[in-house]
Amino acid sequence: MDEALLRSLIPSVLGILVRRGADFAAAEDAVQDALTEALRVWPSGTSPNSASGSDAVRDMKGWLVTVAWRRFLDASRADAARRRREDLVDEEPPPGPVPAVDDTLQLYFLCAHPSLTPSSAVALTLRAVGGLTTRQIARAYLVPEATMAQRISRAKRMVSGVGFDQPGDVATVLRVLYLVFNEGYSGDIDLAAEAIRLTRQLAAMTDHPEVAALLALMLLHYARREARTEPDGSIVPLAEQDRSRWDTEMIAEGVRILQAALARDQLGEYQAQAALAALHADAQSAEETDWVQIVEWYDELARLTDSPVVRLNRAVAVGEADGPRAGLAALTELDATLPRYAAVAAYLHERDGDPATAAQLYVEAAGKAANPAERNHLTRQAARLNTRRRR
Template sequence: MDEGLVRRLTPAVIGVLVRRGAGFAAAEDAVQDALVEALRAWPDDPPRDPKGWLVTVAWRKFLDGARAESSRRQREERVLEWPAPTPGREADDTLALYFLCAHPSLTPASAVALTLRAVGGLTTRQIAQAYLVPEATMAQRISRAKRTVSDVRLDRPGDVATVLRVLYLVFNEGYSGDVDLAAEAIRLTRQLTTMTDHEEVAGLLALMLLHHARRPARTRADGSLVPLAEQDRTRWDTEIIAEGVDVLQHALARQRIGEFQAQAAIAALHADALTAAETDWVQIVEWYDELVRLTDSPVARLNRAVAVGEADGPRAGLAALAELDGSLPRHSAVAAYLHERDGDTVVAARLYSEAARLASNAAERDHLTRQAARLNATS
């Protein structure tokens, strides 16, 4: 059975069942049951209309379950008269699932898991492997999320910003297990761009593409991190960069700038420089100013301090950094970098060591530890 086809069809089939009147949890369970039946039937007798086959079987599975509960008999009779699905509704159904899976009542982790399961069509095992948790733990998380949204009515426009944040969380998980979550996030965001004419959806897609294009150069053979300034830019994927820039330019032309477009513009300026020395830091600072205006994000302010340090010198960067809360993640690492650029290697080494102790993952911790050791060896 074509796994890619199944993953593309799953959200549309769930959407049809939800539109017919099934609760989300019951619809998702029915579609999973239909997929199990497809595994048995399709190899010997592949359907001419895979989506229609799945809708028919899943709907039958749902009705079988509904009949077992007398409290559902009235709704069952009502939805039996629902018209057959039409091709024009597929995008609407899937878009509704995006909004449902990113419902504000869910935690970010639950929203991501539910999106990957219902919209992405991944199995619980695949999602658990990607997040390095036991399958049973992930199954419980998904079950709780399904129960939370089971009675949510999709009678109002969803929040695009929430959907985009969930997709960006998926993208930032990168790669674990047998599922490349960065590639999966790009696939889902591409799908979303075909369903909604929203410049920030395009902005997020551009941002993902521009970051993903640098992926081959981000780590060494031993798995250690390579800072942006030291990356071999010949390993960046120029076709993906070109696509990201094109998507971004079309979004910016609408003159309704949002945070993902601003972040993508910064990534595009990095991608445009043939060498680190040729980076247009002045323009990057201007985009960080725009991003801070849009979000007032402490993380954006922290990254802006780095850009100011490159554009106007390390002391200007340290002055910008001094205005921020020292407990911010990566604050010590940024301070270490700026102090090193200012020639104060003793303070820089101490701050690199402090940043290593606070690092949230092993690769970053190892990189910062090596930076501290390098400076200590020369002092």
């Protein structure tokens, strides 16, 4: 069984159940049951009637709809609190072709509903649109399955009354997908790859330059994944990465998508971010990086977002383009409590020939690191400078 193909059908199957009258929470549970059953009963490489191509996809979708609807009926009839649905579920729709309507886009909007916290929106998107099981999502986030089940259940209850006909916000959906991508790799699910799959799906449904740009950004970052860490998991900074390990085909695809988005002259945040990633990807070595143009793109991004984190990254770029003193001057305009402020200051002070201050700042940054890999990297930087000073 092609699990990726099967999961790609989940949103449209869920949409069909909701349009038939099932509330979102009950429909989503039924679809997950159908997905589990499909993985159990269909041998690898087969579909319900051993069809192929588009016929196989239709057979798979129809099978999932039938099984999911029956699971929904069984659950509804067994629950006395849902007797009000009896008029709705007394008659099971006859077998036959399933509707051609695709509600995937509306599911994206629903799962990114503003009433949900970012973590709940991400979890619900991975479950309802991505088709992942609660166990898979829990493993990816390194939390107990019961904890993730409660989070998803609360999210489903909160959006159950939201209709498919209500307008959604593309920007919110993109933020959720970006959060999924930034989770990277953990457990048995590569969330960065899953975010790319979902964003490809969204890009195929909506003609929006920022959707295309987010896909380009993801591809450009993901293309460097093999060079980002050592075998022991330690971080390799961008300037020190072996660029022969970058995926050049993925970079080329990302650049093509970005160029098409930029050509529409509707600049947005993700286009600016992708442009920055493309400039790094275009350089054959760290020394060949066009830092002047990178600073210009950070200026655009800061104008679009007014984000202090963007201005922090801009200070690094200024330090590369105009020298570390200029970078430190840009840094003084920012709040020293920003995440990674101490790490950036340490880097710029080292570049400016002040290893003692840099070492102290690396130690401070390590104490505030968000994860063990980053903390270990910053600690090693401090140790390196201290060892050099003692020689």
